[in-house]
Amino acid sequence: MSQDIFVVIEHLRGEVAEISYVMLAGARQLSQSSGGNVTAILLGHNAQGLTGNLAADKALYVDHAALAEFTSDAYITALAGPIREHAPRAVIFGHSSIGMDIASGLSAKLGLPIVASCRSFTAEGKFVSQICGGKIMAEGDLPGPTALVTMVPGGYKAEQGQSAQPPAVTTVPAPTLEGLRVALKQYIEPDTSDVDITKEAMLVSVGRGIQNKDNIGLANELAEALGCAVSASRPVVDQGWMPTTRLIGKSGKRVKPKIYLALGISGAPEHVEGMADSNVIIAINTDQNAPIFTVAKYGATIDMFDLLPVLTEKVKQAK
Ligand SMILES: Cc1cc2nc3c(=O)[nH]c(=O)nc-3n(C[C@H](O)[C@H](O)[C@H](O)COP(=O)(O)OP(=O)(O)OC[C@H]3O[C@@H](n4cnc5c(N)ncnc54)[C@H](O)[C@@H]3O)c2cc1C
The missing domain is CATH 3.40.50.620 (HUPs)
Structure with a gap:
């Protein structure tokens, strides 16, 4: 021992x-x-x-x-x-x-x-x-x-x-490795046709609070104005509102952008695992007790549907 x-x-x-x-x-x-x-x-x-x-x-x-x-x-x-x-x-x-x-x-x-x-x-x-x-x-x-x-x-x-x-x-020295019951048959490369969210300096990330697929357009508009990509929590991907290539967390990707804007994301551990290393986390949530605020550097208890159009307009004006 x-x-x-x-x-x-x-x-x-x-x-x-x-x-x-x-x-x-x-x-x-x-x-x-x-x-x-x-x-x-x-x-x-x-x-x-x-x-x-x-x-x-x-x-x-x-x-x-x-x-x-x-x-x-x-x-x-x-x-x-x-x-x-x-x-x-x-x-x-x-x-x-x-x-x-x-x-x-x-x-x-x-x-x-x-x-x-x-x-x-x-x-x-x-x-x-x-x-x-x-x-x-x-x-x-x-x-x-x-x-x-x-x-x-x-x-x-x-x-x-x-x-x-x-x-x-x-x-x-390796032991005898014969008669193994498991073998790798094929390595399937992941889909790389979509944007690589692990390489983005800034991410606008949406959670279940976005409510439906149509509303994702609001996040897209903000991301476009900021010049970054949109990522998502699992319910958004599970509903088919966004592709799995945008999923962040335990079953998705780990990201560490300079800025991670979490919109309507509660901050479940499985999600936080994938984004906790971001430089600055900004959380927008209507629930002031949402766990996301414990990892966020800045946060606002506000309805994202009030914020998004105004913020997008401000970013466009600032440019
Ligand atoms: C094995 C396993 C693996 C998992 N892997 C992952 C993973 O990789 N990634 C992942 O994300 N999850 C994963 N999950 C799921 C995870 O546990 C949570 O269920 C999920 O992260 C919750 O997503 P959410 O925050 O978008 O939704 P919810 O927890 O439903 O939160 C929605 C939030 O939106 C807020 N909200 C609602 N309306 C508004 C509004 N108008 N404006 C602002 N805020 C609003 C609410 O207050 C709430 O906090 C996994 C679970 C398991 C068991």
Whole structure:
């Protein structure tokens, strides 16, 4: 058993996923109370270069053709050995479809407990998890001796998990990866014909408060005047009022524009997860108790239908 903290690096199409850096930042904090090292675990094929900017004390790299693309079968098989052998204090995964898939499989395979939806760690090494969809924060001791932890974004900045000093990399031989039951058949590229909302410097974002598809024209007019794009919360996309390419949040995209104008969006945790890193959040909502105001820098308790035509006109005049 060791006091080290393992972080399973998530990557896709040759890029380290942002959550990996958030996990490394969390691991660094946890290692201060556990007294161990932060070890990044990278599985892949010809992917060792991805360790370059990981803020870890060391990295274990497992290379195999079957690990070139994520499959739960191959990842669980490849991770079980190092976890059994080192018995670290904690193994951190992203609370993503990939991370949850591996963590739950390993929990069953190795009989280890899982702490889910962890947002941060306290100075004493306690986990802080968001439960009930983020409405309640729960704090507790990590179960031992080895705890599997899935981590949500929001507790640490990605930059905190990056370093100009690459970690020392140890290549670990891959186990036998034959007879796997899951294989990647095809990678389907997402639709890129629409505007990429992750690259917009400003977003006008609409929620269920917009009421119907026709009213989206009002948001479009404002966005056009401002020279930016319109994005949306899930109910708006689920109703078919806007395409899924504009969805922000847990099941959509993560954005961090300079300005995020939230119109008629309540601020549910699943939405906030996708936009909390925006530079300046401005919320417009008729309900003064809407949770969106807790993440907004500026806000107004006002009916968006009173505001939109006036604001659009003012922006046009200012130009
Ligand atoms: C597994 C899972 C994944 C999810 N993923 C996502 C996701 O990726 N993205 C996402 O957004 N949601 C997601 N959700 C849904 C999420 O929980 C919320 O239901 C959703 O974000 C609510 O959207 P909303 O704020 O637009 O609607 P509501 O919560 O209905 O809020 C509408 C707001 O508009 C305000 N309003 C009404 N009329 C006006 C007006 N005239 N002027 C100003 N304000 C007005 C109301 O006061 C209210 O606050 C997910 C849920 C689950 C369970």
